[in-house]
Amino acid sequence: MFRVGKEEDDEDEAVLDIPIKAVTVSAIGEMQKKDPEILRIKQDMLENPEDHNAKKFHLRSDVVYYKDKQLQKDIIYVPIAMRLEILRFCHDIPLSGHLGFTKTYHKIKTRFYWKSMRKDTYHFVSSCDDCQSRKIPRMRKQGFMQLQEIPGEAFAKVIIDVLGPLTRSASGHSYIVNCMCATTKYMEAKAIRHADAESVAEFLVNSVILRHGTPRIIASDRGTIFLSDMFTKAMELLGISQQISTFNHPGTVGLVEKSHDYLHVALTMYTDANQKNWPQHLQALVFAYNSSIQLSTFYSPHFLLYGREPILPIEADATLTNHLSLQEIINNMNLARSITRERLMIRQKQYAKYFNQNKRPVSFKIGNEVMVRKDKRKKGLSSKLFRYWYEPYTIIDQIGDVNFVIESVRRGKSYKETVHSDKLKTYIQRTEEFNEPA
Numbered sequence: 001m002f003r004v005g006k007e008e009d010d011e012d013e014a015v016l017d018i019p020i021k022a023v024t025v026s027a028i029g030e031m032q033k034k035d036p037e038i039l040r041i042k043q044d045m046l047e048n049p050e051d052h053n054a055k056k057f058h059l060r061s062d063v064v065y066y067k068d069k070q071l072q073k074d075i076i077y078v079p080i081a082m083r084l085e086i087l088r089f090c091h092d093i094p095l096s097g098h099l100g101f102t103k104t105y106h107k108i109k110t111r112f113y114w115k116s117m118r119k120d121t122y123h124f125v126s127s128c129d130d131c132q133s134r135k136i137p138r139m140r141k142q143g144f145m146q147l148q149e150i151p152g153e154a155f156a157k158v159i160i161d162v163l164g165p166l167t168r169s170a171s172g173h174s175y176i177v178n179c180m181c182a183t184t185k186y187m188e189a190k191a192i193r194h195a196d197a198e199s200v201a202e203f204l205v206n207s208v209i210l211r212h213g214t215p216r217i218i219a220s221d222r223g224t225i226f227l228s229d230m231f232t233k234a235m236e237l238l239g240i241s242q243q244i245s246t247f248n249h250p251g252t253v254g255l256v257e258k259s260h261d262y263l264h265v266a267l268t269m270y271t272d273a274n275q276k277n278w279p280q281h282l283q284a285l286v287f288a289y290n291s292s293i294q295l296s297t298f299y300s301p302h303f304l305l306y307g308r309e310p311i312l313p314i315e316a317d318a319t320l321t322n323h324l325s326l327q328e329i330i331n332n333m334n335l336a337r338s339i340t341r342e343r344l345m346i347r348q349k350q351y352a353k354y355f356n357q358n359k360r361p362v363s364f365k366i367g368n369e370v371m372v373r374k375d376k377r378k379k380g381l382s383s384k385l386f387r388y389w390y391e392p393y394t395i396i397d398q399i400g401d402v403n404f405v406i407e408s409v410r411r412g413k414s415y416k417e418t419v420h421s422d423k424l425k426t427y428i429q430r431t432e433e434f435n436e437p438a
């Protein structure tokens with residue numbers, strides 16, 4: 001038998017570290033008055049109101065908004081002085097989780113506007129040192145891709161997995177149990193001490209069933225927990241049918257594996273050097289994931305579950321959040337979910353095809369700045385929370401087709417190494433404009 005709720009977990013206290021104040025319309029309005037780009041637009045609007053460019057904007061209480069046709073709402077024009085703060089908020093902090101360009105850009109453009117925001121976001125994300133040093137090296141996966149059925153309802157089918165062992169946290173947690181809705185991709189996760197059937201079943205009840213209802217199907221890999229008597233009996237009692245995938249990946253479990261990659265990378269960004277405080281950041285990172293668009297659906301899991309994007313702490317009254325009626329929200333959600341189902345089916349087929357392809361060749365030139373992949377690590381630290389790439393080296397010579405001599409200068413001394421191009425990637429330096437003021 002499994003019990004619902006054992007003694008209260010004294011999970012490491014969550015840290016919600018929000019380094020900036022929420023931006024207000026009046027603060028942005030004041031800054032707009034000092035911004036040359038915005039002043040020019042204002043002038044255009046007054047002098048040539050019928051002009052094509054002037055018509056893209058809208059003036060309300062002397063504040064400039066961009067008329068976003070796609071989103072069908074007015075979005076505030078962010079003055080240059082505030083852009084770095086918004087980029088940092090939407091990428092750097094745990095609530096944003098150091099996600100890639102597409103996700104970060106989507107988060108920004110649904111809430112803020114400035115002309116060069118696409119370019120700026122791209123540069124900001126691709127020049128992020130944390131992202132560059134910690135992205136998991138691409139590995140070739142093997143196995144067969146099975147096409148999966150996707151139900152129309154949220155949380156009718158979930159995929160569950162356990163990640164770890166990670167470095168044992170100060171409070172004794174070493175694993176993360178992770179559950180994802182197959183339809184909306186919405187994720188729930190929890191730090192657990194032991195990878196056992198009881199902890200997983202308890203998580204399933206408290207964090208999945210009591211929040212989202214009882215799934216009809218629960219998919220997993222052939223892990224011993226999921227095959228255990230205790231777990232299969234619990235599923236039987238709850239009326240959930242188990243779907244166990246024959247192959248480790250990709251198929252069913254591929255989805256969860258990708259979220260694992262995300263959690264690995266994201267946790268490394270926010271943990272201290274001895275990696276003991278990772279559970280403090282877990283829920284913020286799960287929020288970051290749920291509130292960002294998924295490349296397979298083009299919606300955020302939050303949107304697919306609730307019919308709207310979450311309001312971020314930075315937004316306050318800065319964005320014109322259209323107040324939707326309940327009916328509109330339901331319509332949004334239903335439409336989005338049916339589009340999602342189709343997209344996921346198409347995506348699965350494309351993914352299956354891509355799966356058998358080889359990786360592309362990479363070429364470097366002498367003088368290029370590169371990062372180097374290193375596999376050794378300090379004893380006692382979990383490789384799951386490890387940085388993979390070290391920066392920056394300069395390529396000073398090429399040997400044959402694939403080997404390069406690289407050099408780094410540390411404390412006035414030069415260090416040289418010869419490495420295979422497989423272990424190199426281009427390093428992108430952040431331009432002055434986006435550096436923290438000294």
Ligand SMILES: [Zn+2]
Nearest residue numbers: 098128130131
């Ligand atoms: Zn980053």
